[in-house]
């Protein structure tokens with residue numbers, strides 16, 4: 001699908017703007033045909049009290065790239081809760097504004113270039129499909145950040161489902177009657193394997209096993225993040241090691257269930273939590289291998305994605321345009 005793009009020299013000085021609209025920030029990147037983000041900017045999404053103010057701020061950032069004289073082929077957008085039929089953002093829980101947001105229509109009118117939009121959960125799969133060095137037909141990308149999300153590519157097709165919510169792996173129940181989740185149920189994967197889940201494990205282990213003797217008692221809860229926890233784990237702190245072990249064990253078992261459903265050839269992990277490296281990957285792969293159904297003839301690798309969470313989202317958004325452009329040129 002995309003290999004021809006890299007040989008298409010007429011596109012070498014052309015760019016696509018990729019936009020990832022998120023609850024915390026919105027990232028805008030200028031993406032070339034090789035999948036490099038040559039320039040980017042960011043706006044704080046919650047700063048804007050109305051959808052119109054946000055759209056104007058977004059247009060200002062986009063306009064900056066146009067005014068710089070770049071040849072821009074179009075704009076690709078990833079956002080939460082996108083209605084793929086109306087192309088509007090509808091009732092996104094983590095955005096401030098109520099009612100549908102017609103960001104696609106707005107940018108199309110303003111800049112007179114093609115604009116495409118998709119759900120943010122799809123972006124990592126799109127980044128791999130279009131810009132990945134090796135093209136896989138069957139793969140899963142799991143993002144471990146504040147929450148846990150995933151995208152699924154099966155038989156070369158990105159799975160959306162009826163409502164666009166396929167691949168909500170964060171809310172796969174891995175422990176019936178387990179930890180309470182913000183979705184209202186109990187035992188969801190992200191209550192164990194997300195950054196917040198790992199913090200909850202620290203609290204639980206402090207209370208259950210180690211009392212107040214541990215170094216964690218001196219760290220304020222709002223200063224605690226997976227980077228700090230990983231540093232302590234690498235120095236041998238048992239609470240930190242156990243928190244990652246639990247996160248990986250739950251994740252590995254969940255991924256084995258994913259394999260039963262989708263039979264992927266590879267599983268990619270990305271997101272801030274994966275920066276812990278072997279602290280997470282070790283127990284994940286161990287639990288995965290222990291839980292995997294014994295019918296698959298070849299090993300299914302679990303690898304860190306080459307695309308970071310933020311970078312992958314912008315590239316995935318940009319691929320919405322690069323993809324169509326590529327097709328029309330071949």
Ligand SMILES: [Zn+2]
Pocket residue numbers: 170171181182183184185188
């Ligand atoms: Zn849940």
